[in-house]
Amino acid sequence: DRRMISTLVRWQIAIDQGFDGLKEEKGSCPTIAGIICDELTKFYPDNDYRSPVEEMFKGLKEFWGKGIFSLRAVRFRLKIDMEHKPSLRTLTIPLPISFQNFGRIIAASYGWHGKTPHFFEVRDKKTDDTIIISQDPFEEENIYFENRIKLTDYNFKQYSIRYVRGEEMFTIVNIEYLGTMDGFSMNHPLYEFGEGEAPPDGMSPDFYHELESGKLTDLRKELPRETCDWLEMQIRTSSFVYNPRYINATLERILQRFPDMYYRE
Structure with a gap:
């Protein structure tokens, strides 16, 4: 249990x-x-x-002598639009899951390693209305899939996820596909598929071409050295997404380090 x-x-x-x-x-x-x-x-x-x-x-x-879990799970296909080709990820996540941990899971699947916690929110792509308020990882109040918010309440294909580090430093992750499945036998998220470079944690869309080229030559003329060093570190770590074993090992640790409390609401 x-x-x-x-x-x-x-x-x-x-x-x-x-x-x-x-x-x-x-x-x-x-x-x-x-x-x-x-x-x-x-x-x-x-x-x-x-x-x-x-x-x-x-x-x-x-x-x-048998498997422990037969859980309901939610399956996402995520896309970040880049200049030349999209960055795609497919994940299966056991339910219920808090939106705080959902944010951590998505960040790990893209190989992001930021020091500052993200504010995490879900927005309507058509109206830009905020559907789920920003979730600070340190907030006591938490929101869960299939607890206070039901998956059937929304057409999630219409919504986007936004990680905010500052006014101009954010990344939008679009939900391309949402489905549910019964009988999921794992107690941790599963990284199934990844394709395309992942934008560094908190990188502005204006810098995506630098990521795809793999170098920051032009940016070094415009940005402080510390900022460029940080961006280069993010570019290196984002390459880990091509190792599914590494990503899945990271995903297994998330729910162990940050177990959802499942308080009754």
């Missing part, structure tokens, strides 16, 4: 950070949960750190 496991992970994070579980606003941290989580997150003799989620799933699967 994803809710049970995310709760155990959250309790373990609280214990590791030295919080008094009995006084925490979000609920208590029973001693038995702490013992279980300590066992699941310990260092093994070969110094191979194993995440609590990974180890728990492995143990349960071996105990029952």
